[in-house]
Amino acid sequence: MPSLSFSHLTFVWPDGSPVIADATASVSGGLTALVGANGAGKSTLLRLLTGELSPASGTVAVAGTLAYVPQDVALRADARAESVMGLASVRGALRAIEAGSVDPAHYEAVGDQWDVEERATATLESLGLPSDTLDRTVGELSGGEATRLALASALYARPDVLLLDEPTNNLDAAATAQVVDALASRRGATLVVSHDRTLLSRVEAIGELRRGRLRWFGGAIEEYEAALDAERAAAEAELRSARSEVSRQHRELRTQVEGVGRRQREGARKAKQAGLPPIVAGAKKRSSQESQARATRVHEERLADARDRRDRAEDAADRDREIRVELPETGVPARRDVARLERCVFATGTQADAAIQGPERIVLSGANGSGKTTLLRTLSGEVAPQAGRASALVPVGYLPQRLDVLDPALTVVENVRARAPGASPHEVRAGLARFLFRGADGDALAGTLSGGERLRAALAAVLLATPAPQLLLLDEPTNNLDFSSRAHLLDALGDFRGALIVVSHDAGFVAALRPTREWRLDGTFLDTPL
Structure with missing residues (x-):
């Protein structure tokens, strides 16, 4: 019997915009993927399956328990990992019993979970998280570690059906491989929204959501692309x-x-x-x-x-609409000083001395939690170094992982105009059209956008700003981007004549940028020409 099935699902937004039309499918055991262009409705479909949204018509049936990890996991920074995994009371009771407590309430709290720490630690380690993670707060974790903690919480519960939205975002290659292995070996049904080729190469079937219609392809990404090419x-x-x-x-x-x-x-x-x-x-x-x-x-x-x-x-x-990013004229002369790190000590304790001159392309690498995002935030001026100096000598454009450059209460147009106050409404809308925000699309509130739409809006806000950025800081810019939009972003960055620092775990994307240097954080700061 299928673990998850849905029949004739139809969903329309309150303004009448159609999203999903007559979608029917069943998912049994194994790993299944859902793909589609940005804004196609993939996340919306997952929310319909969880019951978070109600369809205009159709039914959903789940055999057993269901867990869902959304695209942007919102975890309180002060929450302890054990609480995120729902283990705080059990662990507390175990500690009390080990200390000699005979209180029946403690034994009741433990129940039959005497191996809770061993199971939790095994789950965390299967995702590349250290055994002491349970005793840390979310604020002490990197973005990738927080994502894996949320996934660990779902895996620990052993649900019959697991729904995941872009679970490998912000993860380095090693962590991605561990997550994919854990998902592929999981018992039960797993339905995952992803554009990650490493993950898509391990799935057993792919569902494509296109213009509201859902259709299925057997096999992994290679078989799916071959079928699309033939079509x-x-x-x-x-x-x-x-x-x-x-x-x-x-x-x-x-x-x-x-x-x-x-x-x-x-x-x-x-x-x-x-x-x-x-x-x-x-x-x-x-x-x-x-x-x-x-x-x-x-x-x-x-x-x-x-x-x-x-x-x-x-x-x-007709292919799905694709972003066409045209960057402003932002050329930097070869010998111009762009930025400096002078005995700069970051919050992670790493010290760096380096300078950027001219239109250099630097890939910033290191394991999750090594301080890559901290370095970018320091260069952008968002945070001050612990010691030393970090200075940018040209206009900077910074696209963070969490895309918090957008004010969720403002429209897309208003967000861009806030960064380009001298631009006319026509100029702003003409610029946004190249990012696929045409007409009324630009009047959507940033807080209502899908993951891929949010990334496009954030890119627009950063790249259309005045003055135009001559140093771009990009933190995982391909997260949530569909395949064609990723290609167009690469084309645009290929034409960028300013300096560029990029953090990305997408090896193909990094190679296509042709970086000239690598800054690697590995307990120390290494600056290596490529």
Whole structure:
């Protein structure tokens, strides 16, 4: 029996915007993925399956228990990890019993969970988290560690159905591999929204959400892409044929119409030469006109059918909308000083001495928790170093992991205008159109956007700011980006002529940027030319 099933699910936002139409599927054991363009409704579908949202129609059935880890895990910084995992009371009771307590309440709290610490530690270690994590607060963890803690909490509960939204965001390659191994070996059904190729290479089936419609493909990412390539080739061949047919039918209709005119003139001339009575000539003219009108209607219908076929072919061949980022002119001369770290000691205790000159491309690497985000925040001026100096000598654009450059209470347009106060409304909307916020899309509140939409809006706010950034600090910029948008972001960054520091666990993305140096945090600061 399937662990999770849903039938004819339909969902429409209160403003009437359709999101999901007649989605039906069942998910049994194993690892299954859900993919689709940014804003396609993937996170919305997960929220429908959890009951957080109610569908306009359709049903959801879950056999057993269900756990859900959303895209942006909101954990209190002062919360202890043991509380996040729901183990604080059990661990407290165990400590009391070990200290000699005979209070029945303590034994009742423990129940049959005498191995709670061993099980919890094993779960944490399977995700690459150290055994002392239970005694730490969320604020002491990096973004990637907090993500894995939330996942550990869900895995520890051993749910029959596990729903995950982008669980490998912010994780380095080693941590990603551990998470994928844990998910692939899990018993029960796991449905995960992801654009991570490492994870997608291990799934057993992929569901694609496109224009509100859900369809399924057997196999992992390679089989899915091969099927899409075959479909695209067939659709483009059909489109070429349909366009050719439209042109042919248009020519035949034009020939028919021009022929009608010639025949009518020739008929009138012959009738006049033959001296036919007006009533006879009129009857012949009407008969000819009716015959020619029927022939013209046939050609018009053929042309209409050809155009319908072409429209269907264009719709089938049309790819999802993609962001087209055009960066402003932000060139930096080769010898210009861009930024300096002078005996700079970060909150992690690491000291760095380094300088950036000209349009350098630097990849900032290190394990989760090594201080990469802290370094970027220090360079951006958000936090002060513990000692020494960190100075940026050109305008800086900083895109943080958590995308908190956006005010959730403001619209997308208002967020961009706040960073580009001198820009006219037309200039702001023209810029946003390149990030796929067209017309009313720009009037959406930032707090209502999906993960991918939030990333696009944050990118727009950073890149369209005035003055234009000449030093870009990017912290995991491909999180939540669909495959095509990732490619277009790479194209845009390839044209960027300023300096760039990027943190990314997407090895392919980093390689495509062609970095000139690597700054590595590994207890010490290493500056290596590439």
